[in-house]
Amino acid sequence: MPATSRDVARAAGVSVATVSRAFSSNGAVSEATKRRVMAEATRLGYYPDPAARRLITGRSGNIGLIVPDLANPFFADAAKGVERAARQRHMGLFISDTDEQDRLEPEAVRRICRQVDGLIWASPRSAGDVLKEVTDGVPTVLLHRRIPGWWSVSADIGDGMAQALRNLYSLGHRRIAYAGGPERSYSGQLRLEGLLGASAELDLDIIRLGSFAPTADGGILVADLVLATGATALVAYNDTMALGAISRAVERGRRVPEDLSVIACDDIAYARMTIPPLTTIQVPRHEAGSEAVALLDELMADPQATPKEKILPTQLVIRRTTDVPRV
Amino acid sequence: MPATSRDVARAAGVSVATVSRAFSSNGAVSEATKRRVMAEATRLGYYPDPAARRLITGRSGNIGLIVPDLANPFFADAAKGVERAARQRHMGLFISDTDEQDRLEPEAVRRICRQVDGLIWASPRSAGDVLKEVTDGVPTVLLHRRIPGWWSVSADIGDGMAQALRNLYSLGHRRIAYAGGPERSYSGQLRLEGLLGASAELDLDIIRLGSFAPTADGGILVADLVLATGATALVAYNDTMALGAISRAVERGRRVPEDLSVIACDDIAYARMTIPPLTTIQVPRHEAGSEAVALLDELMADPQATPKEKILPTQLVIRRTTDVPRV
């Protein structure tokens, strides 16, 4: 049974209002009484009950984060960025993992909404009006998703893809395959646009292999397909898929990068410790999370402000899975 | 401005008490009025405010999870297990990542405590009395940590290590090195105990390389050391460290497993997609998370019950980084 402000008030010989003022540092309290109150409070282990406080102030001191998959290093890192930024602001963090299922999103949001002052939402697919209806007044910043009229933080993955294609081209590759991720996902569109833009510019036809699960198993399918096309280079949706593809290609007797160059995307931590280390597109994942919190700050401070869309740069990192074509 | 129970009551022509009863399905309400209330509620977008509810019932409908590092796949998977189990129970999830810093734990717990009905805490190092003082009455289940008198869910990693050592021995290895993780961590102790137990049984001396960061960079140090000892096999603290070690060993011209067999621990998702795929100790990570929620259920139902300590089995998975010694 935690101590209440009444207990502290009684112990310190003041009223509950004074206790409240001492903690909210809102009204004026004399230094002396404040010290006395604080001393009694720590002695009794008191601090204000967030629920009671929220009921009256409307603020919970929490922010919410909704991601499709916490086990995906891409989102785990984003979550870490959010968590750190939240901690710096002395705010709690409510997390919901929707297991990549769009239909779980509305309930997740609803459960979270009333317990947070703001929401950071990584929704790869759901339509804008669905989001609108669900968030219903809760300040929301989209993560890795851009929708006109919404606050958002995302990465310029299209540009990264263009960098990748140009690099392969300059190495001499002309038969380049692309293995896409989940259909209709926002960042899938970004990738495709970047790739198509650059390929038009280079007057090059990309071999589009189709849509695959962004997992190692998806990568296995990809490898079998790409080997059949005779492509000399592969651009994969993400690092995990690339890992699966490489491991399958090697299993089938091909060498990477000698027989097949591979470029992936995300630059998760494991990308640099594979054999060979992955050439991949570096996406600022932590920063995206903390930036989202920063924007949320602004939005919460002024809910009427014009939405900002922050786009973080990406960067191709050359490691060991790319080389000149040898065939 | 969300609708309140008063709005719904007025619209449905009943009292707030009836609205409350309709939602809490606690008291008795006639089918007809309940339907009417619910209809108005959905029309107005009403549902009970958790803060107000918590204030009077004392229950928040949330559970809390504290982990040292969300970006560590080991804990990310545990978090997913917890999240899924929580969702099934229609509970929200509060997460705090302490960044592997014990000193951040007390504040994290304090911030979370009052907003959750129970706590799942993965604390690799903090002393029992510290935990006790901090949780202060909140039903708590420890995750991957055992302390007498506490509820806990952990994995039998010592046994996994013993399996690993016996397997290496039966392959013919006699010079076997162990690279430990963070000093004083609970699961580090488990590993060591398991290893020492099995080595005594086999009358074998293990080469203890020391303590390393459980990261790929730590693995690089490990590789350089182990190559100097002439060991034919390495047992690494976890998969990530093993990956770093293997990648360094290969860089230095050694072949795995021909020149050096490697066994890791955890069996994270990436363990099976490296080249070669990792022989490692499978730890039921998801299950640990969901089991913890199950125990928490019991504990919350009866806070006076005798603490249960659930220990999940582990299993050595033979993949491609182990073989008979060739030297």
Add this chain to the structure above:
DNA sequence: TTGTAGGCGTTATCAC
């Protein structure tokens, strides 16, 4: 600078 009192939205208790 400090105290008094009303109310935030809900549930629990008591009448009816």
Add this chain to the structure above:
DNA sequence: GTGATAACGCCTACAA
């Protein structure tokens, strides 16, 4: 089965 009403713990005018 339903309605008034008093809490829950706190913040915030307003009064002193």
